[in-house]
Amino acid sequence: MPTRDQHIDGSPASGAHVRTSGSRSAKPPSSGDAVTPWLVLVLVVTLFAGGLFGYDQGVISGALRGIKATFSLSPLLVEVVTSWVTLGALLGALAGGELAERIGRKRAVLIAGAMFTLGAVVQYLATDAAILVAGRLIIGAGVGGAAVAAPLYAAELAPAAVRGRFVSGYQLAITVGIFLAYLVDGSLSSNRDWRIMLGASAIPGLLLFVVALAAPESPRWLMMMRRRTDAAAVMRKVQPAIDAGPHLDTIEAALRKDGKRASWGEVFHREWRRPLMIAIGLAVFQQVTGINAIIYYANQIFAAAGFVTEAARMTVTTWAIGGVNVLATLIAIAFIDRLGRRRLLLAGLLGMGISLVTVGTAFRFIAQAGPAAAAAGPSSAGIVTVLALIAFIICFAFSLGPVTWTVINEVFPAHIRSRGVAFATAVNWGSAFLVSQGFLSLVGWIGSSSTFWLFGLLCGIGWVWIYYRVPETKGQTLEQIQEMWKEKP
Ligand code: BGC
Numbered sequence: 371m372p373t374r375d376q377h378i379d380g381s382p383a384s385g386a387h388v389r390t391s392g393s394r395s396a397k398p399p400s401s402g403d404a405v406t407p408w409l410v411l412v413l414v415v416t417l418f419a420g421g422l423f424g425y426d427q428g429v430i431s432g433a434l435r436g437i438k439a440t441f442s443l444s445p446l447l448v449e450v451v452t453s454w455v456t457l458g459a460l461l462g463a464l465a466g467g468e469l470a471e472r473i474g475r476k477r478a479v480l481i482a483g484a485m486f487t488l489g490a491v492v493q494y495l496a497t498d499a500a501i502l503v504a505g506r507l508i509i510g511a512g513v514g515g516a517a518v519a520a521p522l523y524a525a526e527l528a529p530a531a532v533r534g535r536f537v538s539g540y541q542l543a544i545t546v547g548i549f550l551a552y553l554v555d556g557s558l559s560s561n562r563d564w565r566i567m568l569g570a571s572a573i574p575g576l577l578l579f580v581v582a583l584a585a586p587e588s589p590r591w592l593m594m595m596r597r598r599t600d601a602a603a604v605m606r607k608v609q610p611a612i613d614a615g616p617h618l619d620t621i622e623a624a625l626r627k628d629g630k631r632a633s634w635g636e637v638f639h640r641e642w643r644r645p646l647m648i649a650i651g652l653a654v655f656q657q658v659t660g661i662n663a664i665i666y667y668a669n670q671i672f673a674a675a676g677f678v679t680e681a682a683r684m685t686v687t688t689w690a691i692g693g694v695n696v697l698a699t700l701i702a703i704a705f706i707d708r709l710g711r712r713r714l715l716l717a718g719l720l721g722m723g724i725s726l727v728t729v730g731t732a733f734r735f736i737a738q739a740g741p742a743a744a745a746a747g748p749s750s751a752g753i754v755t756v757l758a759l760i761a762f763i764i765c766f767a768f769s770l771g772p773v774t775w776t777v778i779n780e781v782f783p784a785h786i787r788s789r790g791v792a793f794a795t796a797v798n799w800g801s802a803f804l805v806s807q808g809f810l811s812l813v814g815w816i817g818s819s820s821t822f823w824l825f826g827l828l829c830g831i832g833w834v835w836i837y838y839r840v841p842e843t844k845g846q847t848l849e850q851i852q853e854m855w856k857e858k859p
Pocket of ligand 1: 427544548656665695770802
């Protein structure tokens with residue numbers, strides 16, 4: 371073990387840092403990792419943002435029936451109402467990166483909170499389809515903006531030793547949001563209830579705004595704005611147990627080397643190709659391995675597997691998908707900073723691949739038995755499908771779910787971080803959009819079995835790519851990670 375000198379993020383100090391911090395090395399190793407009330411506030415902001423992301427993504431399927439009855443929507447408008455949150459999120463992610471860069475991480479979260487609230491109120495009060503679609507776009511922009519600003523904020527403020535946990539907390543909140551959406555969809559069944567389902571986000575949106583108002587700004591952003599005194603003040607407040615000076619020196623040195631702020635062009639510069647490819651690659655693999663096909667269409671998959679009544683389907687979707695997703699994310703929270711990102715990713719992708727091949731094979735038997743057999747209740751192949759989907763969700767929840775967001779938010783150097791994160795997040799939303807739109811068509815073209823096998827194959831390709839391309843980043847400061855790209859271009 372190297373001698374440790376605690377930074378704000380509790381990481382092993384570089385040689386230069388030890389020289390400048392002298393007596394600090396006598397501190398107990400865990401003091402800089404302490405989670406202070408201010409850091410809890412940062413975590414609360416992250417949790418609200420994630421929860422709203424999950425809820426707003428998950429709730430629409432239950433609300434659609436009532437919306438259709440109220441506005442007699444054409445099939446095209448049904449699609450628009452469903453998917454424009456994703457479109458708004460894609461644009462919101464790009465705008466969120468720009469805002470996080472220009473006005474700060476905290477204010478970008480504040481704006482996202484305001485958009486959540488406004489979007490929810492507009493949807494609740496919508497008097498026609500156009501207003502409803504406007505509400506969907508506004509809330510989508512809030513989702514996208516928060517998806518960039520909140521984990522970025524958490525990654526910059528969390529001590530390095532627990533950074534993975536902080537950002538995984540964001541993923542945990544997404545899963546809780548999806549689970550709550552399933553529960554709400556299951557319990558509100560009247561056609562008029564869609565206003566409550568969609569309008570409910572106004573309350574957590576407002577809470578997010580209020581909590582973010584009290585939360586501190588990221589010292590790394592303050593340093594980028596040449597506001598060292600403010601950054602030092604925040605650090606003294608957030609992590610009083612550690613010596614702010616040496617840590618700010620490290621951030622300043624990194625900023626000096628790479629410039630304080632950069633254009634979009636710099637994000638795509640050759641020097642940063644590795645972190646960019648890692649972030650984009652994870653963003654794409656997280657989606658093209660099928661998670662949202664299962665989250666969105668679980669109900670239909672279970673119908674094909676022989677769950678005949680709506681109540682049976684709702685129960686199995688809520689608990690086997692929604693509930694398991696929440697619980698299994700806790701595995702990541704426990705292990706991401708101990709076992710590291712790579713091990714979780716590789717183990718998870720292996721499990722996801724095996725589960726998907728199993729689902730594909732089970733569907734071969736289901737197809738052979740024909741629809742009459744499915745109507746008679748779940749067959750053995752149907753039960754195998756449910757078990758394999760549970761295994762898939764568990765494996766995703768401890769790997770590609772949380773690790774993707776963690777790694778995306780830690781690989782970029784400070785001067786391009788917000789834009790890099792925004793770009794990768796937008797790619798993630800774009801991929802989510804394509805997969806969720808394309809899933810049913812794909813099933814129509816090549817059949818259910820081949821579709822799941824294709825997702826399984828993509829898990830295999832993802833595994834190989836991660837094995838060769840994604841380095842371990844656990845326990846290192848953001849500045850140390852940045853140095854890795856220089857060692858091996
Ligand atoms: C993904 C979402 C997905 C969710 C499921 C997130 O990390 O970005 O697209 O729906 O995990 O838990």
